[in-house]
Amino acid sequence: MGLLAFFRRAQPTANVAKERLRIIVAQERTTRGGPDYLPTLRRELLEVIRKYINVDPDAVQMNLEKEDGHEVLEFTVALPEKSKA
Amino acid sequence: MAEIIVVTSGKGGVGKTTTSASVACGLARRGKKVAVIDFDIGLRNLDLIMGCERRVVYDFVNVIQGDCTLKQALIKDKRIDSLFVLAASQTRDKEALSMEGVRKVFDELIADGFEYIICDSPAGIEKGAHLAMYYADRAIVVVNPEVSSVRDSDRILGLLSSKTQKAEKGDGKVQEHLLLTRYSPRRVATGEMMSVGDVKEILGLDVIGVIPESPDVLSASNAGTPVILNEQSDVSKAYEDSVARLLGDTLPLRFLDEPKKGFLARMFGG
Numbered sequence: 001m002g003l004l005a006f007f008r009r010a011q012p013t014a015n016v017a018k019e020r021l022r023i024i025v026a027q028e029r030t031t032r033g034g035p036d037y038l039p040t041l042r043r044e045l046l047e048v049i050r051k052y053i054n055v056d057p058d059a060v061q062m063n064l065e066k067e068d069g070h071e072v073l074e075f076t077v078a079l080p081e082k083s084k085a
Numbered sequence: 086m087a088e089i090i091v092v093t094s095g096k097g098g099v100g101k102t103t104t105s106a107s108v109a110c111g112l113a114r115r116g117k118k119v120a121v122i123d124f125d126i127g128l129r130n131l132d133l134i135m136g137c138e139r140r141v142v143y144d145f146v147n148v149i150q151g152d153c154t155l156k157q158a159l160i161k162d163k164r165i166d167s168l169f170v171l172a173a174s175q176t177r178d179k180e181a182l183s184m185e186g187v188r189k190v191f192d193e194l195i196a197d198g199f200e201y202i203i204c205d206s207p208a209g210i211e212k213g214a215h216l217a218m219y220y221a222d223r224a225i226v227v228v229n230p231e232v233s234s235v236r237d238s239d240r241i242l243g244l245l246s247s248k249t250q251k252a253e254k255g256d257g258k259v260q261e262h263l264l265l266t267r268y269s270p271r272r273v274a275t276g277e278m279m280s281v282g283d284v285k286e287i288l289g290l291d292v293i294g295v296i297p298e299s300p301d302v303l304s305a306s307n308a309g310t311p312v313i314l315n316e317q318s319d320v321s322k323a324y325e326d327s328v329a330r331l332l333g334d335t336l337p338l339r340f341l342d343e344p345k346k347g348f349l350a351r352m353f354g355g
C-alpha cells in the first residue's frame with residue numbers, strides 16, 4: 001500500500017455485503033424448487049396488501065416448508081411501526 | 086471407481102477454467118488417470134490454459150457426432166503422462182451437445198480406465214452448464230468473495246440438488262465443495278472483502294480450498310502452463326492443498342493472512 005492509498009483507504013464494506021447476501025440468499029432459498037407462480041403470487045399479494053397498508057416490498061416474506069408428505073406455504077407480513085392507512 | 090467432478094459457478098470469469106486445469110494436473114501428478122473436458126461450446130479456452138491449443142484436431146462435439154473416435158480427440162498432455170484434454174468445439178450450435186452423447190463419452194472414458202473426469206462448466210445456468218453438471222458425482226463450486234458471485238453460486242447449489250441425475254433419480258446427492266478464489270487477505274483484513282468465514286456461513290458449505298489473488302495466474306495462462314505447476318507460487322500450493330483435500334486429506338487452510346511487511350514497505354511499498 002502506497003502513502004496515498006494509506007490515506008484514501010477503501011471503505012470497509014464487507015459486513016454490508018455479508019448482511020445483504022444473508023437476507024437475499026435466505027429469501028431465494030425459501031422459494032427454490034417451489035412452483036413457478038410463487039414470485040407472481042408474492043407480487044400480486046403485495047399489491048393487494050398495499051391497498052390497505054403502506055408496506056415495503058420486503059415486508060412480505062414467503063416461506064415454503066416441505067415436511068414429510070405435505071408442503072406448507074407461509075406468508076409473513078411485517079406491519080409498519082405505526083400503520084398509515 | 087471413476088469420479089465425475091464438475092467445476093461450476095453460475096457467474097462468469099470467476100476462475101473455473103483456471104481451477105479445472107490445476108485440479109486436473111494436480112490429480113494426474115498423483116498418478117491418477119485424468120480427463121479434463123471443456124464444456125464451454127463456442128468459447129473454447131481450456132486448451133489455451135493447458136497449453137495444447139495447437140494440437141486440437143478433433144473436439145468434444147466431433148466425438149459425439151461420430152466424426153472421430155474418442156481416442157483421436159483426446160489430447161495427451163506433454164508434461165504429465167496420465168493427463169488428457171478434450172477440447173470444446175468452436176461451433177456456435179449449442180445444441181450440438183446432447184445428454185446421451187455426453188453419457189456415451191463418459192462411459193467410454195470410464196471403460197478406458199480413467200479415474201477422474203473433470204468437467205469445466207461454462208458460465209450461466211443454461212444448457213451447457215446443465216450438461217456439465219448433470220452426471221456429476223461431485224461439484225467444485227468456484228466463488229469469488231463478492232456479492233454477485235456468492236449469490237450465483239447459491240443458485241448453482243440449488244440446481245445441483247434438483248437438476249442432476251443423482252437428484253432426479255433419487256440416487257444420493259452430488260457432493261458439493263466450495264472453492265474460494267481471487268482471495269485477498271489484505272483486503273479481508275481491512276474489511277473491504279468478505280472473509281472465508283463469511284462466505285462459508287452464507288452458503289453453508291465445506292471449503293475445499295482458498296486460492297489467493299495473484300499475478301502468477303496471468304503469467305501461467307500467458308505461458309499455457311497450469312498455475313499449479315509453478316511450484317514457487319502460493320497459488321500452486323493452495324491448489325495442491327485443495328487437490329489433497331479432494332482426495333480425502335484434512336489440511337488446515339493456508340494463505341488466509343496477509344504476509345507481514347515492515348513499516349517502510351507498508352508506507353511506500355506495493
Ligand SMILES: Nc1ncnc2c1ncn2[C@@H]1O[C@H](COP(=O)(O)OP(=O)(O)OP(=O)(O)O)[C@@H](O)[C@H]1O
Nearest residue numbers: 097098099100101102103208267297298299302303
Ligand atoms: N487466483 C487468481 N488470481 C488472479 N487472477 C485470477 C485468479 N484466478 C483466475 N484469475 C483470472 O480471472 C480470469 C478468469 O479466469 P477463468 O478463465 O479461469 O474463469 P472462468 O470462470 O473459467 O471464466 P468463464 O466463465 O468465462 O469460463 C482470468 O483472467 C484469470 O487469469
Ligand SMILES: [Mg+2]
Nearest residue numbers: 101102125130
Ligand atoms: Mg472458463
